[in-house]
Amino acid sequence: MSDTSKLRTPNSKLNLAERDKKVIWHPYTQMKNALPHIPIVRGEGVYVFDENGKKYIDAVSSWWVNIHGHAHPYIAQKVAEQLNVLEHVIFAGFTHEPAVLLAERLLPILPGKQDKVFYTDNGSTAVEVALKMCLQYWDNKGKPKTRILAFKNAYHGDTFGAMSVSGRSIFTDAFNSLLFDVDFIDLPNEDNISDLVAHISTLTNTACFIFEPLILGSGGMLMYEAKYLDELIVACRKAGILIIADEVMTGFGRTGTYFACEKLVNKPDIICLSKGLTGGTMPLGVTTCTDEIFEAFLSEDKLKTLYHGHSFTANPIACVASLASLDILLQEETLANIKRVETKHAVFLQEIKAHAKVKAVRQTGTIIAIEWETGNETSYLSNLRNLLYAYFLDKGIILRPLGNIIYILPPYVISNADLDYIYGAIKQALEEI
Template identity: 45%
Template sequence: MRNYKFMAVENLSTRDKKYLWHPLTQHKLSKPQLPIVKAKGALLYDEDGNTYIDGIASWYTTMYGHGNEQIISAMTKQMQKLDFVMFSGLTHEPAIELSEQLMAILPENQAKIFFNDNGSTAIDAAIKMALQYFHNHGERRDTLIAFEDGFHGDTFGAMSASGLSSYNGPFEDFLLKVIRISIPKEHNLVSVKNKLKTILEENDCAAFIFEPLVQGAAGMKFHSAQGLDDLIQLCQSHDVLCIADEIMTGFGKTGMDFASENLLNKPDIICLSKALTAGMFPLSITSCSQKVYDRFLSDEVQKGFFHAHTFSAHPIGCAAALAGIALLNSPEIKERRAYIEKAHGRFSREIENHEKVGNVRVKGVILAIDLQLKIERYGNLRDELYRFFLERGVLLRPLGNTIYVLPPYVITNLQLQKIYDTITEVLNTF
C-alpha cells in the first residue's frame, strides 16, 4: 500500500493553501489538496513520484488520455498560425471545420452551432435560446421542466435547471421557475407522463432540459430511453423545446457517440463540453435545429441572439476538438471503448451478489456501484472512500455511497483491473 501523504508535498501544498479557494471544498474541514505535477495516458504523478490511475478521466474530459500527442500537435500547429481572434464579425477555418465535423456525427436534426466556453455556459445559452424563441414570436413562456436530482452546472441558468439542493440551497429564492419530474423507468412511466401532461396544460412551458439516459452528479442514475422518448414526444407535441445536456454523456461514453442517438425523438438543442476538447481547452457548444435558428432571423435587429463569450470558438480549442473527433472515430479508440464496456460487464457480474452491493450498472464505459452498508463505519463515507482509493494509487471520486468508474479510453487492461481490484478491496474492508 502506498503512502500518498498529502503533507509530504509541503512546498506546493503550502503555496496552494495561502491564496487558493478550491471548488466543492469546505476548507475548514478539508485536508490539503494533492498536488499533481505531471500526467500521461491514464496516469497522474504527484511531487513525490507516486502515480495514480485517473479512473474518472478528470471529470470525464481526458477521454483520449492525458498529454495525447495528436491533440497537442494539432493545438501547437494552430497556435503558430492563428492564436485567437474574436468571433463576432470574424470567422476562421478551425471553427468552420469543427462545425462541419460535428454535423457529421450529431443527430440529424441539428443544424447550427453556437460556441461558448464551458458546460454551464452552454446550458445558459440553451435556456436563453428557448426563452427568446417564444419571446420572438410574441409569447411569454416562463417555465422550465427538468428531472429531479438533475445537474446542469453552476451558473444561474444552469443552476436553476439543476435539482441538487447541496449545490443550490442558498440561491433557491433567486432561480428561474422550474418544475421537476421523476426520471422515467418501467415502473413509473405512466405516472411520470401523467404528471408531465398536467404541467404542460397548467403552465407556460418553454423547455424540457435533461441529461439523456444518465444523471451524472446524482450518482450515475440510469433511466429508460423509451421513457425519455415518450416525454420528448409529449413536450414537442406542445411546442416545448427539448434540451439534451450531453456535456457528460457526449463523445462515446454511453456506447453511442451521443446518448441522444438512442432516441427516436431528437432534442431541439444539444449542449456539449468536457470531452469535446479532451480536457485540453475550455470550450463548449450549444447546437440547435433549423427550426430554433430560424426563429431568430428577422428584420428586427433585437430578435437576434445577443449572447457572447470573449473566447467563443477559440481557434486553439477548435483544433483540439477536431483532433479529438478524429480519435473518437479511430479503430483503436472504438476497440478500447468496446473492451472497457465488456470489462465493466464482467466485473459487475462478479460483484452483483456481494452483500455490500445494493445496485451495480453499466452503460458504455460507465460503471456505477451503489454501496449498501448497514453501518457507516466512518464519519464521512465519501471522503474515506476517496482517501482509501488514493492510498492505493487510484483516483476515483465517489458520489455519496456511489462509486463510479469512467476511465480514459486509453486506459490499459492492467490499470483497469487494478481499479476493479481496489473496489473489491473496498467491498471487503468497509
C-alpha cells in the first residue's frame, strides 16, 4: 500500500503566487530574483484575467501559440466531445480517426507536395524528427552525410538536436561543448547572397539545410526576404542537400499567408509545425515530408526503420483540437482578420520608425518587432527588458521583450481598439523610458 502521508496539501494561508514560489521552477527564469508570477485564473478571447480580476491583453499569444483567442468555445466543444470517446491510445500498431483526418486535411494545404505526417509533442521534437529523417535518409541510401546547414541566430528548440542547429547564444551556452558541429551562415541579403550560394556549392557532406522561413523568432524577430531564401534553396538542391522549413512559429497565418513557405517558389522537403497547430489549446507537433523521403525508410531491413516516438504521439484530443483550429483558420473571417492586423501593423510602423529611440522596426504579416535604441549592442540580456516588461504589465498588456526588442504577435481576433491601445502604450513608453 502506498504511503500517502507525504502528499502535499495546499497551504491555505498562502496565496497562489506564494505557493507557486515554493514548488515551481519556471522556464527561462532566474529564480533567485524572479518577481512573483502572476496567477491567471481564466482566459477569454485576447484577454487573460488574474486572481484579482485584472485583465491583460495577450499581445504575444502566450508564446505564439494562441491564434484564435483563449477558451474558444468551438475548440472547447470539440475537445469535450472527444474526451467522452477516446482520450488516448498507443500509436504504434494502432490508429484513430482524428489523427488520420488531421493528416488528410493538413497535407493538401501545406506548401509544395507534402505526403506523410509524423506526429510528435512540440516544436523541438518536430525539429528533432526532421533532423533524424534527413540524416538517416542519406544513411539508408548508402550515402551517409553528417553535416547540417543553418542560420546564425536561429532558434529551433531546447532539446539537444534542436539546440545544435540553433545559433550559439545564452540558450545554449552551458551545453556548447556537447552540441554537434553545424555550418552556420548569415541571413541572406542583396550584399551576401552570391557569396552564400558559392559557399553552398562547395558543400559535399551536408545532409540538410534547416531554417525558419522569413523570420528568426527568438533570435530577435530578424526578418529576411523570400527571394534570397529561394536562391539558397536552389543552391542546396544542386548540392544534394535536403530542405527543412521550421514553421513552428510562422505556420498557420503568422506571416500573412497560411504558411510562410507559400511565399517561396522552391518548396521544402520537410516541414515542422506546432504552436498554432492546436489553436494554443494543448501540445502537439507535426513533421511532414515528401514520399521521396518516406520511401527511403521502406525496407526489409529493420535497421532502416525510423526509431522515434513519444508516449502521447498523435493524441486524439490534441488532434481534435487541431481539426477545430483548422476549421476556424480556414474561414474567410479569419483570413480577413489576419490581413486587418497586418495592415494595422504597417501603419503603426510608419508612425514610429523615425523616433529617436527606435533603432529598427520590422514587420512581416501579423508580427511587428521594435528594436529599442540603448546605446549598446542589441542583447537578450539588456537591462531594458525588465523595465519594458513591467511597464506594459502595469498597463494590462503582456509583451515579453527579447532583451531590448519588443514585438506584437497577437491572436487574430484582437480588435482594432486593443491594437490601438497597445500602439499607444508603446508610443508612451518611447517617451517615458
